[in-house]
Amino acid sequence: MDLDSQEIAQETPDEDVFRAPSIHSTSIPNGESYSHFSEIPKNVRDNMSEACVLGIDEAGRGPVLGPMVYGLFYLPLTLHHSLLAETHHFDDSKVLTPAVRSALMETLCTPDTDLYENSGWATRVMSARDISAGMMKPNGTYNLNAQAMDATIDLIKAVLAQGVNITEIYIDTIGRPETYQAKLEKIFPTAKITVAKKADSLYPCVSAASVCAKVTRDAALEVCYESYIADGTSAEGWGSGYPSDARCSNWLKQNMDPVFGWGSECRFSWGTAKELLELKGAQLKVDWPVPDDEDSSMKMTDFFVASATDKEVGGDELADWFGCRVTEEVF
Numbered sequence: 001m002d003l004d005s006q007e008i009a010q011e012t013p014d015e016d017v018f019r020a021p022s023i024h025s026t027s028i029p030n031g032e033s034y035s036h037f038s039e040i041p042k043n044v045r046d047n048m049s050e051a052c053v054l055g056i057d058e059a060g061r062g063p064v065l066g067p068m069v070y071g072l073f074y075l076p077l078t079l080h081h082s083l084l085a086e087t088h089h090f091d092d093s094k095v096l097t098p099a100v101r102s103a104l105m106e107t108l109c110t111p112d113t114d115l116y117e118n119s120g121w122a123t124r125v126m127s128a129r130d131i132s133a134g135m136m137k138p139n140g141t142y143n144l145n146a147q148a149m150d151a152t153i154d155l156i157k158a159v160l161a162q163g164v165n166i167t168e169i170y171i172d173t174i175g176r177p178e179t180y181q182a183k184l185e186k187i188f189p190t191a192k193i194t195v196a197k198k199a200d201s202l203y204p205c206v207s208a209a210s211v212c213a214k215v216t217r218d219a220a221l222e223v224c225y226e227s228y229i230a231d232g233t234s235a236e237g238w239g240s241g242y243p244s245d246a247r248c249s250n251w252l253k254q255n256m257d258p259v260f261g262w263g264s265e266c267r268f269s270w271g272t273a274k275e276l277l278e279l280k281g282a283q284l285k286v287d288w289p290v291p292d293d294e295d296s297s298m299k300m301t302d303f304f305v306a307s308a309t310d311k312e313v314g315g316d317e318l319a320d321w322f323g324c325r326v327t328e329e330v331f
Contacts, residue, residue, distance in 0.1 A: 011063075011094075011240035018102040020109050022123040022216045028067070029227045031129035031264025035155065037122040038109075040162055044076065044120060051077045051167040054159065054191075055205030056152055058172070059093065059213035061144070064270040065241035065248060066221040068131060068144075070124040070151045071213030073205050074159060074166060079118055084204035088115065091207050092200040093214035104208075105215040119208070122159065123216045124151040132269035145174050153187060160188075168192045170206050172199040224265035228255070243272040252276055 022036040039045075044052060054074040061068055075083065084090045093101055108115045126147060134142040152171065160166060169188065173180055173195045181195035196202060200210040221241055229237075239247030252262070253276065261268060261277050268274070 011242060011245075016102075017098065017218045017222060018106045018109075018215060019219045020105055020212075020216060022125070022212070023219045023223060024125075025223055028125070028127075028220050028223045029264070031127045033067075033125060033127045033130045035122065035124045035158070037158060037162075038120050040164060041075070041116065041118050041120050043118045044074075044164060048163050049165055052164055053077045053080045053168040053170070053205050054156065054166045055199070055203055055207070055209040056155065056169070056171045057093075057200045057206050057210035057213055058148065059210065059217040060221075060241070061148075062243075063241035063248075064243050064252070064267050064272045065128065065238055065265055066224055067128055067217065068126045068148075069213045069217040069220065070126070070148070070155060071209040071211070071216065072122040072155045072159065073119065073208040073212055074121070074164060075119040075205065077168060081204055083114060083118060084208055090204050090211060092198075093207070093210040095201075096211070098218065101211050101215050101218075104211050108208075108212070120159070120164065121209070121212045122155050123212055124155055125216065125220060126151060127264065128267040129264040132267045135269040148174050149180070149183070153184070156188060166191055169194070170199055170203040171195045172206055172210070173197050221265075224263075227263065227265075243270070 021038070024032075024034055024036070027034045044050065052074050053076075054072065056070065056072050058068060058070045060066060088104060088107070090104065096104075104115075107113050108119060108121065110116055131144065131147060134147050135144060156166070156169065167190075169184070169191050171180070171184070171194070177195045177197060181193055184193050184195065194203070199206040201207070225237060237247070238251035239245040241248055243249060249272070252266075252272065256262065256276055261273060266273055268277075
């Protein structure tokens, strides 16, 4: 993914980015994924039958450093445009300055404000470690789109489980909008669902969700960086976290362990990280020798599959035993 200098500036966290309650300062440095949900806003809680609109967007899909964050935002349908677009001027987070994004998020988290009283929100912080572990599963069975889809579905299900009457859902697409929308319509048949490109510019609830995601992502990146330093310096040292950002690429080169690479803030499945470790003059290489008499094609699961000989004599002992209740006599 290439970003020009203006886009990189917009993607770089502000020095004093607001730290919302969605920032779990212990989970983030430990490379843990987690979800955060605000309380149901007072004016929704007082009338749980009121129709609400919900938007979802993400931040940090392309960076090599830091988590990807999915944001969710909901409020009464009657306030969708008047409160978000006309009063607070929400827009796609990428066209808002870091200071404006941070101020909007702070207002949303401040009791007695109109945003706080009428709006609910949630985030799913998907750690760099977990993203990479999923993407590197055999046969690419859990790619980034699949992980994003699961995050979206889980967030919506959690809000519906709270009893909020969501009647309309708007989502910024991943992949083909019609395919994504058809899948969600089967899962959430009672809501009107719209999946669209540039939804964060078209629908105010998606714009607000993008702000929640982006401010959380920025603060999370800052928390990640603080694990490397003791004086609380901002995340300016590695910039936006995008591979095309010179500050990011320089930081990766200067802080690479020759064996282990980086910490849990790095997406080790990204080509940028792989190339630095494997192709571009890595200081050390690791060999995993296999003894001459050992079958290198053996897999761990082979030890749990009975061979033909085993079957002839009544089955493999380990395969037969595994999974038996402890009350059964197995010997």
